[in-house]
Amino acid sequence: MATKVATQFEPKITAFVCNWCTYAGADLTGTSRTKYQSNVRVIRLPCTGRVDFMLIQKAFARGSDGIIVSGCHPNDCHYTSGNYHARRRWMVFTELMNFIGADMRRITFSWVSAAEGAKWAALVDEVTNTVRELGPYTEYQRLIDAGVA
Amino acid sequence: MSRVGVFVCHCGENIGSTVDCPEVAERCKQMPGVVHAEDYKYLCSNPGQNKIKQAIKDHQLEGVVVAACSPRMHEPTFRRAVTDAGMNAYLCEVANLREHCSWVHEEADSTTEKAVDLVRLQLEKVKRNKPLQPIEVPITKTALVIGGGVAGIQAALDIADSGHKVILVERSPALGGHMAQLSETFPTLDCSQCILTPRMVDVSRHPNITLMTYSEVEHLDGFIGNFKATIRKRARKIDEELCTGCGECLQKCPSKDISDGFNEGLTTRRAIYVPFTQAVPNIPVIDVENCRHYQKKKCDRCVKACPTKAISFNQQDELIHVDVGAIVVATGYKVMSTEKFPEYGYGTYPDVITGLQFERYASASGPTQGVIKRPSDGKEPETVVFIACSGSRDAAKGVKYCSKICCMYTAKHAMLLKHKNHNSKAYVFYMDIRAAGKNYDEFVRRAIEEDGVKYIRGRVSRVYEEDGKLVVKGADTLLGGRPVEIKADLVVLATASLPNDGQSELARKLHVGCDEYGFLAEAHPKLKPVETNTAGIYLAGACQSPRDIPETVAQASAAAAKVAALLSRSHLTREPIVAEVNRRPAPLHSDCTGCFLCESACPYRAIGQEEILDRDGIVIKTIAKINPGLCQGCGTCVATCRTKAIDLHGFSNEQIFAEIMSL
């Protein structure tokens, strides 16, 4: 949000969001004209249940420095339990990422409902700032080269 | 696909003031696969839409990206526009430049840069889009209503009145459920049977309703619009066609002294019986367990008594298969029995009764013709203690919830007692008074203020018998927890409402969920209160949670409206966003290895199994099969499948990877 210094590193943030809650929540951020940093690129999915390990891996491989996965709050999932599956998979996934030595600080899992426009803005800013601090995720390239990711 | 057109919208100043729209269009022209790009002030306007249609024709476009507002706004508009120009609707994607970009960022190069990226994302996706057709599902225009209490009766009548066929399945021999047992009903004190009986008759006469009593749903297959149900019609041992309901048989049966369920065990019935006088249908049923013909191989007095030869000992259960398009579950509730109360005598004191038993005493059609008596000696009680929250809100007894109806019926009971016996004394022990309906609190106040019912705030610790009285030891918490003792002639427990017997088995058969207590679960507590998680199956009444008649009937009508709306359509149209298991040439047949992880992950139980047979009909492989009628397109299975055998139309792996790679 703050004026950016030209030389500053600008992270690439990829967000996987569900259509029903977070995508709509981000729309609300727009209609409320709440400002946030423009580093994020949103990929719309039907449900966070659709997010799998491969997608995140691909995004890092393609040079994303940070990733957001966000869907409906538990119990509010449009598909009744898709986000439970996402959460369960998330645990396994976390272990896997830890195992290969990936940097878990670069992935944020969150819930943003269709009514939480302000939360979306705050989330994007927070993740952007954190990842900017962390610097470019060049380490991941090394993991790929080492054949683990 | 490589002939894509991109259309960038200014939305007046909404997008144009922070994003350099002409620049975006210009940059898009450079992108591989883009054969046309332009920007315009208001794309959703008629001239805007015409521009798109024109471009499709002029440039033989095979795909379109509209860079404008949120797809949640105008995606349908633009999809309609492209179809007008002869393109498949699903070859049009929308990039969200307004809500996700121009409105949330300051004017800057980086903002325009983001806009370009957002278009590129959709461009890469649309290049891989496949034409899809909305799925059309035919609908069987018959509804199945399970349970014939007031909820089922109301739902059946409403659906039937809307012109659709209804099959009403009731487990017991007669319609009516608990409401048929009640005396007068709060908050108006109108006679329960007087208002219910005409409706039961309506059901039996309605040309659109097929009534199946003494029957249960045995099995269910299929999906919304196309369910297949198997119903077990239990043998009444009476030929329903021949029986005239004359009742001759009932008088002659020597097997007496069987506890009468309708009267909550306060009276007895015979082995051949009609549950109650106004029963619909008025056809007896033989209780095989107690009938001497079956147990002792002799008797047959009913056969001799029957003028129409309707007794049919050889009658067997029938399995009936029906096709239905929608289902309403209305299986009601039951009440906790007094045996669950060690502190009140484990159900051994005859004069400690449930509220439902009190209803039978108070009912004009009950065992005492509406005179309140007590079971032990048939005397009219002078002092009656009512204990609210009996078993409800009692984690130690396994019921944490409030049963919701008992505050009101307890006030009613106390009031009825005072009306019927002016010299009687009524005490109510309560924890809180929950009377939040229309005219409800007024009703309770009337009991207190006009009828002089004594309300004591506190629970009862113990009831024991002494000198022919029941000593009720309670506390008055408004007096600081001071113990109080009342010597009563009758104690009425407002026992907790519980999920009905067999309800969880039924839920499993229907693939609908239960809550932690065993009540049936709605799809969303606020916005989908009558739907279940299974499309086409709806809930009504106390099977979902304890509730009173007004709420039950309102919900039954709501469920009926949902069913009527569904059955009024010629077919169902669904977004073609469904998953599919891939097929490959033999010998692989499919990447699916048959692990069926997807089956358990799918929240809609849309995934079943399919056997691949060779020419001789021998199974070579069992793989997953997705029913497009049930699949809602969440994509959970796709993420679950380790061999990537499943893909989701509209959000395929290829499309999403392409989006990622475009960044």
Next chain:
Amino acid sequence: MNRSLENAKKTTSLASQIQAATGIALHHCYQCGKCAAGCPVADTMDLPSCQVLRLLQYESPEFDRQVLQSEAIWLCLSCETCHTRCPQDIGTPKVMNFLRGEAMRLRLAHPRSKDTQAFHHAFLGSVGRHGRLYEIGMLMGYKLRTGHLLKDMALGSKLHEKGKLNLLPHAIEDKAALKRLFKQTLNNPDSKE
């Protein structure tokens, strides 16, 4: 006992101390009164059990103090009637026990509890010394502490007559083990409740 000092320094409410020591969550109590309704001594108590819990629910120093100073906590018989019937499964007798210990430690115990306290001291004194109860010794100790020298003397002689009083203590063999146990546990700071 250095624990009393420590407790005095703590500002945490009794309710939270009780939860930490016994796992009983007093805010689960409905205030339905079912406990008091069945309590054999509720009408003798200055605060029926549900009121004790109510005061503790406030988590205020004044009310906590009032509870510790009440006679009720000394009248509880640990009969478990309340606990058995409580819809929320609140272990009131355990709470009462905790409160008695706390009242003694903070020297807030109700004056009429002197006898009961003296009894506990005399009892444990006897057990600590012999490993088993030596009734005459215990009664002597009790009477010395309370000054009730004459009361119950008649009963004593009757018991003696019936062969039900041992004139000499029956001590256990491993007295050293007992001493150790007493020493360690009475000084164990987390052995409250």
Next chain:
Amino acid sequence: MRIGYYPGCSLKSSAREYEESVRALCAALDLELVEIPDWNCCGASSAHVMSADLALGLRTRNLAQAEAAGLDEVLTPCAACFSHLAEARMELADNPNKRQEVADFIGLPYSGRVRVLNVLAVLDRYRDRIAAKVKNPFRYKVACYYGCLLVRPPEVVQFDRPENPQSMDRLLEAVGAKPIPWACKTECCGASFSVTRTDVVANLSGRIVADAVKRNAAAIVVACPMCQSNLDLRRPEINQQLEQEHGIPVLYITQALGLALGIDPQQLGLQRHLVPVELPEPEPEVVTADDDDDDD
């Protein structure tokens, strides 16, 4: 059969007749009692007030001694001791850390193997044998008095029903007695207030005695020395409080059963009661067995 035996302090002094009758009855049933070596006081209700760990340590030491002696089960006739030992056992059952801590306090290993049984639970196993050995049917109306600690709290004692329990009724029925339905089966007698608050005891025990008398019981039967002492030793105070002279005797269950089995009253310690055990004429023999008590 051998079973561990924890007498507790009162059975060695003020409740001597309880121990005498337990031993006599068990001998008659061929049940060998193995007294826990070097057992100590369970701490009664006093230890807990001072320190939870002290109480736990005193109780666990007995269980650990029983374990060391190779016992699996311990008969604990005193209902208070039973409840205290059972509670300690339960408390340590699913808390290995605490178990270790307590084992350190007492300087003995403790695994939690030994089960604690009250007198009714043990006798219930021998009900058929008892019925078969009856010499003098105990044909009296009896008030079965269970008190608090045999049945409460249910999760600790894991025995019978918390309200209107049946085990003692069944045992006495087996020797010909007719247990009365009454209100005070599990009401508290005043427990350990016998010394400090005789007023409370007189009041609570008075209600119990009065109810039993009112419902024509010939005797009150108990399974706890505290109940016995409150109802028997404190009878003068009770009668004073009730302003009546109630002479209803109070028997231990082991004494009542022992009498039915024809064991010498002296051997059962009947002479040690304060209220003399004088029973009226036995009731005439009941012919039909199915009476109103059909609730179990």
